Amino acid sequence: MGWLRQLLDFMVPEERLELSSPRGAGDFESANFWYNAKDFRQLTNKCVMSMGALALLFSDPAHAAQPAAYLTYVLHTESRLDSPVMYASPEAWAQTRHNIVAWARLVEAEGQALDLFFSPDYMEAEREWGRDYAQETGGTNLFLWLDRLPHVEVGAHVDEADGQWLYADAQEILLGFGVRDHGIVGGTFCIPGPAGYTEFWSGQTSSSGWTWRPTIIHGLASPGHVCDLRDSGVWRPSLDSAWMNDPSGPLVAVGGHRNTTETIMGELGACDPARLNTFSVQIFQAALSEPDFLAGRRREAGMWAGRQEVAWATLTEVAAVWRAQYLEEPSLVVRGAW
Numbered sequence: 415m416g417w418l419r420q421l422l423d424f425m426v427p428e429e430r431l432e433l434s435s436p437r438g439a440g441d442f443e444s445a446n447f448w449y450n451a452k453d454f455r456q457l458t459n460k461c462v463m464s465m466g467a468l469a470l471l472f473s474d475p476a477h478a479a480q481p482a483a484y485l486t487y488v489l490h491t492e493s494r495l496d497s498p499v500m501y502a503s504p505e506a507w508a509q510t511r512h513n514i515v516a517w518a519r520l521v522e523a524e525g526q527a528l529d530l531f532f533s534p535d536y537m538e539a540e541r542e543w544g545r546d547y548a549q550e551t552g553g554t555n556l557f558l559w560l561d562r563l564p565h566v567e568v569g570a571h572v573d574e575a576d577g578q579w580l581y582a583d584a585q586e587i588l589l590g591f592g593v594r595d596h597g598i599v600g601g602t603f604c605i606p607g608p609a610g611y612t613e614f615w616s617g618q619t620s621s622s623g624w625t626w627r628p629t630i631i632h633g634l635a636s637p638g639h640v641c642d643l644r645d646s647g648v649w650r651p652s653l654d655s656a657w658m659n660d661p662s663g664p665l666v667a668v669g670g671h672r673n674t675t676e677t678i679m680g681e682l683g684a685c686d687p688a689r690l691n692t693f694s695v696q697i698f699q700a701a702l703s704e705p706d707f708l709a710g711r712r713r714e715a716g717m718w719a720g721r722q723e724v725a726w727a728t729l730t731e732v733a734a735v736w737r738a739q740y741l742e743e744p745s746l747v748v749r750g751a752w
């Protein structure tokens with residue numbers, strides 16, 4: 415699927431976005447260009463997907479040139495309780511912010527994809543401390559700066575078992591930063607019921623009365639991560655089981671969480687090329703506080719360079735591919751547990 419990325423990159427060249435040069439505050443013309451460029455890419459994406467679906471109707475799907483797998487990077491930030499080092503001081507937190515910015519620039523330069531899910535505590539830190547570091551993000555807040563990048567999307571992450579926040583609360587706070595609602599639940603329990611993935615079935619209402627209706631779910635984990643399944647693919651979970659497809663289910667699940675570059679490379683050869691296979695390279699939030707964080711991402715970029723059998727795509731893009739090219743054919747594969 416290198417051709418899709420190549421086509422998109424050709425139509426909206428990354429170098430035109432001047433990602434390496436920080437923007438001055440109030441540079442609205444550039445900000446609008448970013449925004450429009452991303453919209454244009456998504457429009458182009460939809461056109462290309464539709465063309466792909468049409469092409470499948472007139473060709474032998476078994477011989478269609480599909481990537482072995484779609485990949486995106488995923489990171490969740492956690493609460494102050496879970497990540498005391500990250501929030502120990504404004505400077506300690508700013509180092510993680512700096513690493514996220516540098517990582518996003520690397521993702522853009524490499525044509526990779528990145529889905530970042532932020533906890534309410536990280537949003538609060540951005541509101542309290544972020545303005546002192548806004549020069550690095552063109553004078554705007556971190557989340558809006560990230561969301562304007564063509565290969566990056568942002569959402570919320572909450573551990574609802576903590577009892578402090580609902581997903582709808584976190585998503586509502588995030589939207590207050592000006593980002594778009596991608597409708598992604600960024601990590602939840604794979605169990606049915608009020609404490610699991612089915613709580614989003616007909617939307618979730620925040621404490622202020624706003625109802626959020628997510629459409630995509632990623633990171634279906636077991637409570638306490640005691641038995642996380644090694645899933646891959648795209649499907650619609652049923653009311654009874656996260657691992658059964660129900661074509662009428664309201665949420666599209668994208669599988670493949672908790673992988674690393676190494677585990678994915680070890681499994682690519684076993685992927686059935688006739689299916690839509692998905693993986694996410696999960697980076698744990700503690701890594702953001704480590705001095706060699708960016709070096710690790712550069713090393714992985716070197717490992718992925720030239721691997722034309724994989725296609726980088728955000729969770730939203732993968733769901734769009736599934737709808738248009740695979741006509742919602744469920745492709746869930748479970749390869750055991752972590």
Ligand SMILES: [Zn+2]
Pocket residue numbers: 490491492571572573601
């Ligand atoms: Zn969490």
